[in-house]
Structure formats: C-alpha cells, structure tokens
Amino acid sequence: MKICIWVTKIFDLGGTKRVVTLLANELVKEHDVTIMVYQDRFREDRTMYHMSEDIKVDFIDNDAFVDRHWTPAFGARFVIKKLNENYGIFNKKCFNHILGDALFPKKTRDRWVEYLNQQDYDIIITTAALSLRLGMIAPRLNAKTIGWQHNCYSGYVDVPKVVFWKQECLLQEYLPQLDRYIVLSDYDKRDYQKFLGIDTEVKINPRSFVSEKKCNPDAKRFLMATRFVYAKGLDLMMQSFEEFCKQDDEWELDIIGDGELWDEILAEARKRHVDKRVHFIGYTNEPEKYYLNSSVFLLPSRWEGWPMVIMEAFEFGLPVIAYHMGAMDLIIDDQKTGFLPEAFDTHKFTEAMLKLAHDDELRHQMHRNAIEKSADFNIDKAVVAWNDLFNRLMKE
Incomplete structure (x- = not known):
C-alpha cells in the first residue's frame, strides 16, 4: 500500500515525532511510506529517531497552499479565530461553516484535495490538529483517511488555546468524516463518545526499542x-x-x-x-x-x-x-x-x-x-x- 503520514514536524523533539518515526520504520518494511511535513529541508536529521532511509519525506511549502497576503478576508478570518479562541462565540453548530473557513479556508482545502489526490495514496494518516483539517476534505479524497490522536481527550479539548480548544462543534461534524479516528486508550474512547458522540478505535503506542542493558536499581x-x-x-x-x-x-x-x-x-x-x-x-x-x-x-x-x-x-x-x-x-x-x-x-x-x-x-x-x-x-x-x-x- 502507498501510505502518507501527514504531520507538522518530524525532525524535532517530542513523543509524537518519535512514535510516528517508530511506526513508519516498521511499516516501510511492507509498504511505500511517505512522511509529509511542514519543515524546511535543511532541518532533515534522520539520526534523531533513526528514521529509515527507505521512508520518503515530502517537505511541504505551506505558502503554496495558504494565501498569507493581508486582505479583508484574511483579516476577517483572523478576527473570527481570535474571538472564538477567547470567547467561544463561533463554537456552535450553526457557525461551523464560518469557523471552519477561518481555520481552513475553502481555497486552501481545494489546493490540498488536488495535491493529495495527485499523489495517489491508498491511506492518509494525520496527527493532532491536522486530523480536523483532514476530516474537512476527507469526502473529496481518493484515499482512506485516519486521524491519530497523540494526547488524552482533555489535553486536546480542555486546555485553553491549544489544539481543539472551543472547537467541539467542528469536531462533531468533521471527525466522523474520517474513515477512522484513533485514540490511545479506552478512557479516551469513552470521552469522545460521551462528550462528542464520536466513535473511535484504540491503538496503544509501542515501546521504541529493546535493550539488553538494564539500569542499576541501586543508583541513587x-x-x-x-x-x-x-x-x-x-x-x-x-x-x-x-x-x-x-x-x-x-x-x-x-x-x-x-x-x-x-x-x-x-x-x-x-x-x-x-x-x-x-x-x-x-x-x-x-x-x-x-x-x-x-x-x-x-x-x-x-x-x-x-x-x-x-x-x-x-x-x-x-x-x-x-x-x-x-x-x-x-x-x-x-x-x-x-x-x-x-x-x-x-x-x-x-x-x-x-x-x-x-x-x-x-x-x-x-x-x-x-x-x-x-x-x-x-x-x-x-x-x-x-x-x-x-x-x-x-x-x-
């Protein structure tokens, strides 16, 4: 299978980067694996988590997808995001189209749909906040789509101004558009169902290595x-x-x-x-x-x-x-x-x-x-x- 894992960063410190690399290293033994990342090529450092040379890395220039010029529409989207971030004004089902366009504008979505379909992937996996964006375009993609959570439910939804803060209504509409949404524990599966009515599947993260050497239990x-x-x-x-x-x-x-x-x-x-x-x-x-x-x-x-x-x-x-x-x-x-x-x-x-x-x-x-x-x-x-x-x- 041709598999894409879409992340913001991979050549950087963090548990998400480590576990994504770990899984990709194993999957590439059987599949064609690409990690798609918003990082400059000069940041490439495969030694950090021992990334296999068989894994392709697609360095995305986000400016090719996003219009960053200051226009009235750009200004309006900025204001909408800030108002929602601070007060949750647009965190209502009737405003999903407004908040969704502010976070992931229609033109940007169109460009991503065109690009991803051109790559002819069988499966696209995203992590964290990118899962919501993938859900917004999933019905238009030829590939199967998977969102992959790397924190607990409350770490994504309840922490002010982080990841899915005051975006519950968007989650309820768009995460079900994914073919699967993966969580890390039965507790998270329970919380997504209880608070958002979203069905999920549990996949626990594995250990990243095996060591014959063990610590000294007498070390102080x-x-x-x-x-x-x-x-x-x-x-x-x-x-x-x-x-x-x-x-x-x-x-x-x-x-x-x-x-x-x-x-x-x-x-x-x-x-x-x-x-x-x-x-x-x-x-x-x-x-x-x-x-x-x-x-x-x-x-x-x-x-x-x-x-x-x-x-x-x-x-x-x-x-x-x-x-x-x-x-x-x-x-x-x-x-x-x-x-x-x-x-x-x-x-x-x-x-x-x-x-x-x-x-x-x-x-x-x-x-x-x-x-x-x-x-x-x-x-x-x-x-x-x-x-x-x-x-x-x-x-x-």
Whole structure:
C-alpha cells in the first residue's frame, strides 16, 4: 500500500515525532511510506529517531497552499479565530461553516484535495490538529483517511488555546468524516463518545526499542526525559524535589530535554536551592546512558496521552512515579511498577519518591516488575494491529 503520514514536524523533539518515526520504520518494511511535513529541508536529521532511509519525506511549502497576503478576508478570518479562541462565540453548530473557513479556508482545502489526490495514496494518516483539517476534505479524497490522536481527550479539548480548544462543534461534524479516528486508550474512547458522540478505535503506542542493558536499581538517581513546557509539570517537580531534599541528602535528579521554559525552570531550581542536585542535561542523542545510570523515573505531567517515556523507562527497568490522571493507571500498575499519587498533590508525589528512594527491596522488586511489564508494549503487536486496520479499510 502507498501510505502518507501527514504531520507538522518530524525532525524535532517530542513523543509524537518519535512514535510516528517508530511506526513508519516498521511499516516501510511492507509498504511505500511517505512522511509529509511542514519543515524546511535543511532541518532533515534522520539520526534523531533513526528514521529509515527507505521512508520518503515530502517537505511541504505551506505558502503554496495558504494565501498569507493581508486582505479583508484574511483579516476577517483572523478576527473570527481570535474571538472564538477567547470567547467561544463561533463554537456552535450553526457557525461551523464560518469557523471552519477561518481555520481552513475553502481555497486552501481545494489546493490540498488536488495535491493529495495527485499523489495517489491508498491511506492518509494525520496527527493532532491536522486530523480536523483532514476530516474537512476527507469526502473529496481518493484515499482512506485516519486521524491519530497523540494526547488524552482533555489535553486536546480542555486546555485553553491549544489544539481543539472551543472547537467541539467542528469536531462533531468533521471527525466522523474520517474513515477512522484513533485514540490511545479506552478512557479516551469513552470521552469522545460521551462528550462528542464520536466513535473511535484504540491503538496503544509501542515501546521504541529493546535493550539488553538494564539500569542499576541501586543508583541513587532520579530521571526525567521531557520537554520544558507547562504541560510537563516541571514547576511541580521542583516543588516536590525541594521537599524531598529536606529529608534526603544523597539522591540527585537528571533532566534531559529542553524547551521554552528552560530559563524559568532553572531559575525555579535556584530559588528553591536544589540547583546543586538537579542536573539540567539539555537535548542529548544518548539518552540511554542516563536511563542506565538512574533507578527511578519521574513524570509529573499535568496531562498526557500515552507517554513513550514510560515504556522506555520500563524497558530499562525503571519504576515510574506519575500523577494519577489520564491513562496512567492503564500503563502503570500502582505499587507494582511505580506509584500514582493523587493529581496534582506535590506532597504525595514527594512521599512516593521517598518511599522508593529509601526502600531498597521495594525498588529492586519494582525494577523486575517494570522489565516484565515492558513486554506488553512490543512493536510487533502494534504493527499487526495497524496492518489489520489498513486491510479492513481497503475492503470497505
């Protein structure tokens, strides 16, 4: 089959980029796979997530599809988007044509339909906000269409000014136009049905690698691998680690990753006097050595879909502490492969850190449990599930 995966970025940090590359690397063994991306060619870096050379990358010049010249129509669309973003004025079924045109103008849709049909794809997969746009043009495309969610329902719909904020009526009209809409957990499937009346299909994300090497469960080191953005709860982490350090003199914390809040979080660490025990690594092409040198993984996120980092942590044998929200209890077995303190109680999070840090026997047992749990997220199972979906769609 000829498959297109349409994303905004691929050569950049983030769980979505990693899992898209992971799946594409497997699918290209059986199919003709193209990743279509809004990035300049000079950003191409296949080493970041070990992208196969067999995958084609279509670098899209968005200016060829979108009129960016300031005209009365352009100004009107800008005002409509801002009014809806701030007040939800156009988030009504009777205004779907107005808001839809503001987000994805008719001329732009026509150009995309022409371009995508020219490529003669069998299947087109989009992620996140692009799923809504694909739904708007799906009936006019020759290919089967799939929207693929990479965050929990609330992370897409309930977070101010992010992804589908105040766009529920558009979702109700256009997501059902897709041949399938994929979500990450049964919780998300329930929420899309309950709040929007939209039927979905569940596909869990697999682990991104298999490692014969495992972490040292005696290492007195916590690890985070994250982007420095509000959703990831780094400010909550600094609160918990400050409290932890008042009761422990030995354990340290490594944080790999970067992002827009880098300076703010470094300042927060200094303010709380934990900067000597928190090591801000930044972006690295060698995350493995940090997993191997740690014994507990921390995930203080405010919202998540199906975090790849948990599967990675389990593969190395690190138990995970994460707030009890979203699909966390479908991935982490509380008190077996980690702890799920109440969201977003930083004191409870600290208590879980102290328990694992100071109970060697428990930490060793959770280390073994995490390794065993990792097998549940085998990439082969995911590929079989996706191929089954493709075959079903092509028969419809």
